[in-house]
Amino acid sequence: MMQRRSLLQALVATALASQVSPMALAAEPRRLPWRNWSGSQQCLPMARKAPANMAELQELLSSTTGTIRAVGAGHSFTPLVPTDGTLLSLSRMGGVSDADSSTLQATIGGGTRLGDIGQPLHDAGQAMVNMPDIDEQTLAGSLATATHGTGAGLGCMSTLVTGLELMTASGDVLWCDAQQHPEIFQAAKVSLGSLGLITRVRLQNREPYKLRREMVWMPLEEMLEAVDGLADKHRNFEFFYVPFSGWGFTDAHDITDEPIAAAEEAVDPNEGTMELKTVRDWLDWSPALRELILGTYARTIPDEVKVGNSWSNYANERNVRFNEMEYHLPRENGLQALREVIAALESKHHEVFFPLEVRYVKSDDIWLSPFYQQDSMSIALHRYFEEDYKPFFATVEPILRKYGGRPHWGKLNSLGQDEFRELYPRWDDFAAVRRELDPNGRFLNDYMRKLFG
Incomplete structure (x- = not known):
């Protein structure tokens, strides 16, 4: 009993010494931390809100001060979301x-x-x-x-x-x-x-509509010789290269009337990624042996064909977390840039095991679209979320910039306002509209203020 009383007295004394009253503690709002999907971006906002309708949303805007940032699923890797103000989700206003x-x-x-x-x-x-x-x-x-x-x-x-x-x-x-x-x-x-x-x-x-999706493995050089033609032949087309293997695979989709059918021998992309990590862990010391093992294994992977409703065939389930950099280059520069990226990766970064992903996107006229007046080849690079992405991305980014690339707005890059203004002819037009709609910068966090002032 005496020991418990002494403990109680010590706790009271500590509370008094801290000069924080119980009323103040009760009044302090509970702050819930936020982090993005990979964990590379995080913040501790003053409030997290999810209004259910337009009236609640308007009330929120009128009753709060400070920064408001909207948050979706947290799949962006750039610091678009973090704020110590209000974090706002529109998840209850969907459908x-x-x-x-x-x-x-x-x-x-x-x-x-x-x-x-x-x-x-x-x-x-x-x-x-x-x-x-x-x-x-x-x-x-x-x-x-x-x-x-x-x-x-x-x-x-x-x-x-x-x-x-x-x-x-x-x-x-x-x-x-x-x-x-x-x-x-x-x-x-x-x-x-x-x-x-x-x-x-x-x-x-x-x-x-339904899509017929076909994935075909082939040696790197054979694949690079074929991809431009395949991109023009198929409705949807992308390809991947597995570092230190000499092999990659193409992924093509075309509209079909065939009956829905699952792939007979589907490769689980999440298991495959972790297998690549295991090979990296074991053979990081010998790129040649690593290429021999992975190349030999790639030869055994059968073509994969799947037919499904469009929305079910596009998306993959990505359970292995990563951080990502992606640049959109003028299509005519893409393959040359990709060859330089692969050479830099395999000479300087034996730690990389995620496949490189390459996609094609048509040009548009949207002011801040990375595809503004530019048919593009997009090159995406990934690093396992528990590992430091900075050295690899620092090596590759200058190559992608040299060939006229614009970064994906949600993917990691080192660019600031001056660089973006050079890349986007309508940058100042956008900034003028932004100032008109939000003169006090309520929708700007620290990162956004560096971009728009």
Whole structure:
């Protein structure tokens, strides 16, 4: 009893010495930490909010001060989200509505995850024209960063937007399209979340369709000789190179009437990635032996064919976490840049085991789209989330910049305002619209202020 009393007295004395009253502790709001998917970005916001409707969203804007940053699924690797102000999710304001069978357009809530769009659209007699290879992102977040799939004749997701609803810092609600507020519309289709909150999106779709997906392994040089032709031949086409193997594989999708069928011998990409890590761990000391083992194994992998509804064939399940850099280069420069990237990787960075991913994207006229007036080849590089990505990315980024690349807005890069202004002819036009809509910078965190002032 005496020991417990002494402990109680010591605790009281400590509390008094800290000069923090119980009332003050009770009044302090509970702060919930946030981190992105890979863990490379994190923050401790003052508040985390998820309004259920437009009225609650307007009330939030009018009743709070300081920075507000919208957050989707946390799949961006750049510091677009972190803030010590208010972190806002539109996850409760999602869903598909107003599907028009005559125009094949539908209205979709900005907080809707891409993976939750396919089936409702299908039930309404529609399908998205294209999708990225991860469907965890929200629609508004995907548009904000010019997220893309692959296809030499297909643009990024923002090119499919025919109208959008934007709530500004003052709580005003603007419907923007080619006729109403056309300049704001051009800016808002890729905006980094800096103009306001995109609450609804009118998306141009098409009739439902099935895709035949075929993956074929081949030696690196044979693959590089073929890829440009394959990109023009197939509706969707991308390819991968496995470092220190001399082998890669192509991934092509085409519309088909064939019945839905699963691949007979499907390779699990997550298991495959971890197997590559194991080989790296064992054979990092001998690139030649590593290439012999991996090349021999690659020869045994059969072609893989899968037929499915469009939305189910685009997306892969990515459970092995990573940090990523991706640059979009003028298509005519892409293969030469890729060869230099592979040479630098295999001479200086034996620690890398993730495959390099290469995609194709059609040009557009959206002010902050990385594909602005540029048919592109996109080169993506990954590093395991528990390992330091900085040395590898620092080696490769100058090569990608040398060939005229623009970084993906959600992927790691070292560029600042001056470099971006050189890459984007309409940068100052965008900045002017941004200042007009948000003169006090409520939607700018520290990173965004460095970009837009």
